[in-house]
Amino acid sequence: MELRSAALKALLLEDPVAKAAAARALHPASRDTVDADAALHTEAPLPGRTGRPLLVAPSAVKTRSPFTSEGRAALLHAVAHIELNAINLALDAVWRFAGMPAAYYRDWLRVASEEALHFTLLREHLTTLGHGYGDFPAHDGLWAMTERTAGDITARMALVPRTLEARGLDATPPMQERLRKAGDLQAVAILDVILRDEVGHVAIGNHWYRFLCQREGLDPVAHYAVLAARHGAPVPRPPFNRVARRAAGFTEQEIDALDP
Numbered sequence: 001m002e003l004r005s006a007a008l009k010a011l012l013l014e015d016p017v018a019k020a021a022a023a024r025a026l027h028p029a030s031r032d033t034v035d036a037d038a039a040l041h042t043e044a045p046l047p048g049r050t051g052r053p054l055l056v057a058p059s060a061v062k063t064r065s066p067f068t069s070e071g072r073a074a075l076l077h078a079v080a081h082i083e084l085n086a087i088n089l090a091l092d093a094v095w096r097f098a099g100m101p102a103a104y105y106r107d108w109l110r111v112a113s114e115e116a117l118h119f120t121l122l123r124e125h126l127t128t129l130g131h132g133y134g135d136f137p138a139h140d141g142l143w144a145m146t147e148r149t150a151g152d153i154t155a156r157m158a159l160v161p162r163t164l165e166a167r168g169l170d171a172t173p174p175m176q177e178r179l180r181k182a183g184d185l186q187a188v189a190i191l192d193v194i195l196r197d198e199v200g201h202v203a204i205g206n207h208w209y210r211f212l213c214q215r216e217g218l219d220p221v222a223h224y225a226v227l228a229a230r231h232g233a234p235v236p237r238p239p240f241n242r243v244a245r246r247a248a249g250f251t252e253q254e255i256d257a258l259d260p
Contacts (some may be wrong), residue, residue, distance in 0.1 A: 001032045003105060007094035007112070008040055014048040016084050016133060017123070020116035023087050027113030034102045040095050047088040047143065052134030053081060061139050066182040073129040074136045075175075076187060080122035081138040082168070083194070086115040086201075089146045089160055097153040100208075107204045114197045121190045128186075148231050154212040155227045161205025162224075162250075163233050168198050169244040170236070199248045206249035221253065 003026065010022035064075035090112035094105050123133045142164050149156040172195045179187045213220045227233070238259050245255050 002038075003032055003034050003109065004036075004038060004040060004095045007091045007105075007109070008042060010112075011046060011088060011091040011095065012042070012044055012048040014050050016050070016119070019048070019084070019087060020119050023091065023112040023116040027109050034105045036100055036102060036105070037098055039098060046092065047085075050134070053077070053136060053138040055140050056137045058139040058141055061137060066178045066184065069129055072179070072182060072184055072187070073126060073131040075179075076122055076126055076129070077131065077133065077136040078138060079175075079191075079194075080119055080126065080133050082142060083115050083119040083122060084133070085140070085142040085146075086165065087112050087119060088143060090115055092146055092150075093156065096150065097156070100153070104208055107208070111201050111204060114201070118190075118194045118197065121193065125186055125190060145231070145233070152227075154209065154216065154218075154223070155231055157205050157209035157212060158224050158227045159231055159233045161202050162209055163228070163236070165198060165205065166202045166245065166248065166250075167234075167236060169195070169202060169241045169248065170239060172198075173241060174239075195244070199244055202245075202248035221257075 006026055010019060010026060013019040013022055061078070062074070064078065065071035066075050090108045093108040094112070097104075119133075126132060126135075142160070145160055145164055146156070149159055172191050176188045176191050176195075179191070209224075210220050212218075213223055236258050240255065240258050242255055246252075
């Protein structure tokens with residue numbers, strides 16, 4: 001099995017459960033053939049999707065309180081949607097970008113597999129709240145940035161794992177505290193798994209961003225500012241999880257720049 005082609009095939013799957021299963025199956029196969037030089041192409045719309053959930057503007061997504069069953073389900077649905085999009089972006093990072101070391105593709109297959117586990121845990125927990133994935137509207141900010149960086153792997157590494165996904169490192173502990181107060185300890189435990197793994201995912205983004213900057217003779221800090229402005233990246237907002245960001249490979253200079 002050629003892994004970049006297999007990643008594209010999984011990305012095109014419409015059913016989220018089947019996509020998660022395919023992503024998890026690819027990681028144990030990650031020692032199979034990687035054709036890093038193949039110029040892959042598809043005319044199909046990406047990612048493969050069903051018609052649910054309804055996708056709306058971020059401003060149209062209602063505030064979700066965890067202190068009611070419905071609100072807690074909506075909140076966890078939003079996280080599940082992020083995790084499904086994270087599967088998509090990891091698979092996209094594998095198939096789209098040629099010319100990288102084999103370790104790059106294997107790293108992103110690992111990310112896809114772990115994001116698939118996160119999605120599965122959240123989807124299964126939603127059923128205990130009387131809901132399923134697709135029951136609530138969702139926004140598509142993570143995939144929108146994936147599309148905007150489709151032509152520039154350095155921008156992709158800078159602005160998706162290091163920026164949008166890194167926001168999860170900051171947002172997860174406060175969310176866990178609210179869910180703990182609401183009595184949903186299973187959700188808190190699932191978010192423990194997600195936070196642990198996301199530190200590694202952001203670290204992978206940091207590693208390959210710096211690899212690309214070194215290869216291209218770019219200063220990582222200065223070039224990040226250029227890419228953020230070029231692609232309209234959101235400005236991270238406090239509070240920041242400095243411990244998790246350090247563990248994910250951000251330098252003290254980068255962390256201090258977030259909160260001057």
